[in-house]
Amino acid sequence: MDVLDVARWQFGITTVYHFMMVPLTIGLGILLVVMHTMWVRTGKPEWLRMTRFWGRIYLINFVLGVATGLVQEFQFGLAWSEYSRFVGDVFGSLLALEALLAFFLESTFLGLWIFGWGRIPKKVHLAALWAAVIGSIVSAYFIIAANSWMQHPVGVVTDDATGRPEQVDFLAVLTNNTALAAFSHAIVGALMVAAALLVGIGLWHLRKRRLAGLSPEDVDHEVWRRSVRIGGWASLIAFVLVAVTGDYQAKLMYQQQPLKMSSAEALCESEAPAPFSVFAFGKLGSNECDDVHSWTVPALLSFLAHGDFSSEVPGVNELQEEYAAAYGATYPDDPSFGDKAGEPIDYAPLLAVTYWNFRLMIGMGMVSAGVGAYALWATRRGRVPTSRIGVYGSLLAVGAPFVANASGWIFTEMGRQPFVVYPNPDVPREDQVYFFTAQAVSPGISAAEVWTSLIALTVVYGALAVVELWLIVNFVRRGVTTSDGSPTPGHTPDGDPDADVTPGSASTRRPDDDDVLSFAY
């Protein structure tokens, strides 16, 4: 593999990994705000315990998201310096604004929230969590606006002297319709991740308590039950919103990047009305569209693309020719294109990747919503499910929305190849701004260097994933009670959560020893 391929693998691995933590941070943050607000409003102990339990998981996960996010900010310069030079006038400012307006808010107030229990007024403490979670949502907006500008560059003209895009309308970059669609889709997708976690873990604890003969009257029962109910509803509502925003996004994509959508549908020839492919077979890996055959639902694709059952949807073969005519059949014979200089350009993304990731995303989202519905049904009117399959299935399905999120991003990023900045079809051809992935990589670095960092980062990330999972599983198994089984702090509605720890537990040892509710160190 040459530098370009290694650098692409590195970007893919580090980014997909980072995006395991991110949706959990965003989604769980939103639900955590609900729990903490409910505690401050009602003073009921179950809300406090929920806040502390889910808050701990939130923090274990948050820090890995922060740590892996650092790599993201550096690697545009490290491995993709030509890309960074090209997009500098737009892309860098969005990253800087993300740091200034979102990351400071997020980390400063999260520090205040962690260490502020019992030290600052209750409502100020709650406001700190709000600020931190708002920070994480704002950061999602900026980074998605940056990504969406690569998918659909707006607000720029070409600078004749440098040939690079020059920003002329910052507001257009911020209100890019691609960004609005992707942002709303990503936020509700993140909510599905957190909802699935609440459902899976809550059901598991409910069943365990039931089998152990523990009373359904006490606070902890209420903690798990409420977690499942909130998770179940959040999962269903978020799924509906995911479908609505996803549909809007798909229709936009048909205008902005038709090749991505047609290849996701393995639609080779233009058809009117166009059928929707349910399952493809044949040689999907060959990237020759005509080797692929599908089971289809007639006219459904026309509906998904244009909202009616008769419109024409362009096929991969025809689009390939259009793009080759507009942007050249071969890469320019220029050293900045590396090994690709003078080679023919394949404008269709990898069919197998786009086709299957698109279906994996939708399928896993459906699985997750199904589990949410099951959880609501199984816990209706105070019931506790004892079905081993149901409960362990729900626990396993915690992974489903993670997979859906990852495959969605893999689809949208791989689907825009061979461009790293995709030409915007709404702009006349001569004014279009675009950039090939093949010319984006840093010119001075060797494949050996990128291999070194790729292997090192992958090994470290792998080890950290093991520790994070182990910590979370360990923590989840212990549940919300203190080690001596006594109820956890917070039974006086207005009480300081730490001041009234049961005698003989926290007061005789280091504050955070064994107390699973402790936050600060």
Next chain:
Amino acid sequence: MDLQTVWFVAVAVLWTGFLLLEGFDFGVAALLPVIGRKPADRHLMLRSIGPLWDGNEVWLITAVGAVFAAFPGWYATWLPALYLPFVLVLFGLIIRAVAFEWRHSHHTAQWDSTWTNVIVTGSLIAALGVGAALGGTTLGLPIDGDGVRVGGAFAGVTWSALLGGVAVLAYSIVHGAVFLALKTEGPVRLAARAFARRWSLVAAVPLLAWAGLVQLREGTAVTAVLWLVAALAVLVAWASIRLDREGPAFTAWAVVMLASAATIFGAVYPVVVVSSIDPAFDVTIAEASVSDYTLTVMTWAAGFGLPVVLGYQAWTYWVFRKRLTADPETPQTATEEQVHA
């Protein structure tokens, strides 16, 4: 002042803020094996930076973001020239961040000492590495006329990069000691004070050397005065710590960094990447900068955003202003201030 200069100053301020703030948490972490002999002491030291380190680290993210946003030509020259060293810095920052949070997420002696070591290692690597990167860009990196590194993967790791690395690390360690003397009570305070007393003069030497070198090559009369201020502040800090006056010592030691960084950035201006091959290959703010329109947008955003950020960050420092003690009998979350509504 034109906007490019404004943003050069803004980027310099962000880097200085990072070195000042993250400096003391790097230092406290590096001192864990030196001052934190007992578990309770180490615990106290970590608590002193616990609520602050993550917010401090955002200064780094913002500094790098601002370099990219205002001077993509700097970002795209500097980072690939030091590709592997930067990856090593990232590695240090990653393991350090997770170690802070994960260290107290499980409780065995083995677990504790493992993650303590990770915090120490990560902090040492990160302080050295960031310093080396800044030393490289201000003293010289082997880049050609296209801004591309010449001479292989480690060509950027020169003596000037090493000087920058040692300077930041040494400064940070004493900074951490002074911070601990100011923030804690009991044996940690005494040990930190003794450490600062012994090492503050020595630790300032590489930083003054780095600033002095940049000054000799490119400095002006103003930056020469700044360098003298830095040197004077070292003496004031040293005298204050000898007199056990921790507040003035902390302030003076902060001035050491402020004045040194002002000397370095002031002297190197308007160059952002110095080429060690040929001064004609130096990257200047004019070549590296984005358009005036983008700089204008960012100036507005930063003009409103930065004061707010400074305000709430200062406020959290104020909330956690109390001296900490290592008393296992008084859980810190409950006793210090029962201001719960």
